[in-house]
Amino acid sequence: METVLEATLNGTKSSPPLHPYYPLEVEIAGYIANEYSVIQLLLAFGSGCAAILSVTYVAAKRIRSQIPTSELLTLMWFVLSGCIHFFFEGYYAYNFKAMGGRQDLFGQLWKEYAYSDSRYLTQNAFVMCMESITAICWGPLSFIVAHMITTEHPLRHPLQAIVSLGQLYGDVLYYATSMFDHYYLEKSYWRPEAYYYWCYYVFMNLFWIVIPLILLYNSTTAGGRAFKALQKMDRSLQANGAIKKTL
Known part of the structure; x- marks a missing residue:
């Protein structure tokens, strides 16, 4: 006959986990x-993403009918990013203390994504701070960059570079902190099914690595061309001034 202590221990061992997220404890x-x-x-x-992109496409074509395809795609990227940063990630930053019990659409979307990163349900300090900065800074600034693209504002590329670098930096830190815990602390936040790791954790976040890198490169080269043209103009003006003095 097992003792009360043994029964308690056996009951603890056989009890199902309280949730499906990893680590289970x-x-x-x-x-x-x-x-x-x-x-x-x-x-x-x-459907939400498709609706945002469709409305952006129609509005951009009406405001700037001859907008180049590359500019149009960049504009659509920043509008979609702004919506995700400000509304979706802002929702998380505002409700991070009670995400486990949220049953509205955004709450359930975050709980689905958390199968690949349970930090989103455990009031993790890094995730909360990162998402708050993203929502407050990169969300509104993404909308401003999109507006600057439609109006061909001269400050578009400097601001585009800042936002892209911020997105890139945040995503790199997001990956790095999780990988550090996985490889050095042997603590994994994703379920063992490959779907959650490769589709949610890797693929869905990879957009904010690849696209910001491309846009950062484009803005850097655009800035380089602008300074090169300015230097050429300065040299031309100086040469003309020197010629006038000799005359």
Whole structure:
């Protein structure tokens, strides 16, 4: 006959985990399972992104009918980024203390994504600070860059470089902190299924590595061309001034 202590220990060992997130022992305050299916959540998110891009495309064509394709794609990227940063990530920053129990659409989307990174449900300091900075800074500035593209504002490229560098820096730190915990502390925040790691954690965040790198390069080269033209103009003016003096 097992003792009370043994029964307690056996009961503890056989009890199911309180949530499906990894590590399984992590505490998630007020956790409630999602009501929407994965398909419903992905369709809702995809439909929202498609609607934002469609409206942006139509508006951009009306404001600047001859906008080049590369400029149009960049504008659409910044509008979509601004919406995701300000509204979706801003939602997380505002509600981070109770994400485990949120049952609205954004809350369930975050809980679905958290299968690849449970830090979003555990009031993690780095994730909260990173998302807050992203929502407050890069969200509004993305909208400003988009407006500057439509109006061909001369400060577009400096601001585009700043926003792109900020996005790139935040995403690199996001990957780096998680990888540090995984390889050095042997603590993983994603479920063992490859889908969550490769589709959610890697693929969905890779956009904010690749595209900001391209835009940062474009803005840097544009700035270089502008300074080169200015230097050429200065030399021409100086040469003309020297010729006038000799005359």
